[in-house]
Amino acid sequence: MSRIRTCVSDSFFTGQSVCEIDYDKIRGMVLVEHGTKLSYSTLANLRTACHADLPGRAYGFPAIINWEPSGGEAQVSQVGYGPNAYNGMSARTDAFTLDAFRHYLRAQILKNANKVFDMYLFDSKNQLYGLNDGTDTLAGIPVTIYPSGNDHAGASDKASLVVNVVYQDVEDYMMRLDVEPLDYDALSAIYGLMPVEVVKVGDSGNNYKIVEKYGRADATAKYGALLSGTSATNMWDDITAATYSAANNYITMTMASGKTVPILKEASVLCTYSVYGIEPA
Amino acid sequence: MTYEGVTFFDEACKKMSKEEFIEHHKDAFWQDRDEKTRLKMLADVYERMTGEKKPAKAKKANK
Numbered sequence: 531m532s533r534i535r536t537c538v539s540d541s542f543f544t545g546q547s548v549c550e551i552d553y554d555k556i557r558g559m560v561l562v563e564h565g566t567k568l569s570y571s572t573l574a575n576l577r578t579a580c581h582a583d584l585p586g587r588a589y590g591f592p593a594i595i596n597w598e599p600s601g602g603e604a605q606v607s608q609v610g611y612g613p614n615a616y617n618g619m620s621a622r623t624d625a626f627t628l629d630a631f632r633h634y635l636r637a638q639i640l641k642n643a644n645k646v647f648d649m650y651l652f653d654s655k656n657q658l659y660g661l662n663d664g665t666d667t668l669a670g671i672p673v674t675i676y677p678s679g680n681d682h683a684g685a686s687d688k689a690s691l692v693v694n695v696v697y698q699d700v701e702d703y704m705m706r707l708d709v710e711p712l713d714y715d716a717l718s719a720i721y722g723l724m725p726v727e728v729v730k731v732g733d734s735g736n737n738y739k740i741v742e743k744y745g746r747a748d749a750t751a752k753y754g755a756l757l758s759g760t761s762a763t764n765m766w767d768d769i770t771a772a773t774y775s776a777a778n779n780y781i782t783m784t785m786a787s788g789k790t791v792p793i794l795k796e797a798s799v800l801c802t803y804s805v806y807g808i809e810p811a
Numbered sequence: 812m813t814y815e816g817v818t819f820f821d822e823a824c825k826k827m828s829k830e831e832f833i834e835h836h837k838d839a840f841w842q843d844r845d846e847k848t849r850l851k852m853l854a855d856v857y858e859r860m861t862g863e864k865k866p867a868k869a870k871k872a873n874k
Contacts, residue, residue: 773816
């Protein structure tokens with residue numbers, strides 16, 4: 531048979547769904563390593579993904595309070611005295627404003643500015659946005675990120691942090707965008723992790739505090755009881771006993787023989803015992 | 812096991828002798844109680860962990 535060429539655009543569907551999608555405001559964003567997929571079939575799956583060991587972790591961002599697209603517009607040009615013709619999409623960058631300015635998060639975004647991630651978005655109605663790759667699970671949208679915003683409050687604006695998302699192929703995004711409704715409160719399952727250090731109180735004794743690595747905030751009151759309760763035996767290495775004193779806001783821990791430092795287990799383990807949002811620094 | 816608000820890591824604790832266990836923990840926990848009481852509590856913890864002391868049986872209901 532002689533060589534033939536099949537037209538790729540031989541179909542054109544203009545119908546409507548019996549149940550139209552109500553596209554709502556974007557409230558959540560999760561990035562995964564490029565080429566990997568987010569596990570989101572249940573709330574527990576999504577939360578576990580946000581606490582998974584590297585490199586399989588999903589990086590959840592704080593609440594998004596505004597979305598502002600830029601670019602992604604049709605480029606139309608005329609050649610000679612012919613008609614205008616579509617000539618591709620302009621590059622697109624979306625600006626997602628987070629609920630608060632956080633200098634440490636901006637530093638982390640900047641640190642990863644040259645890395646390609648796959649992005650998933652969640653709207654107010656718990657609808658998940660990703661790419662249809664022909665499977666039952668949505669793929670992420672390939673993007674790079676960089677930060678912007680204001681360090682300090684001004685006369686009319688508060689300090690703010692914006693995550694700018696650069697689409698790697700906006701035409702591909704438009705062709706393959708898909709939406710999946712989730713039957714759970716997805717926003718409550720999205721976590722970004724804060725590294726924490728276990729810091730001894732004073733030079734001697736057995737009392738410790740949980741301190742955030744960035745900003746040095748004392749997180750003992752939030753996590754102390756959880757990290758020393760009945761499940762504590764699964765959360766630490768190298769200790770023999772633990773208790774939390776709410777009055778003093780510290781955890782008392784005794785070291786195992788030959789050990790000098792309590793070792794907090796990784797986020798994937800802590801998550802199993804309902805300790806969310808932290809990992810050992 | 813958790814005893815009076817303190818969670819003991821059974822595996823690590825059972826590697827110690829009873830005397831070592833008591834000595835290791837007596838100045839760390841229950842500092843609001845006198846030493847004699849603390850020693851008694853720690854001995855009780857160790858015996859429960861190692862099975863030296865069996866849990867008290869529930870009293871039979873009066874017939």
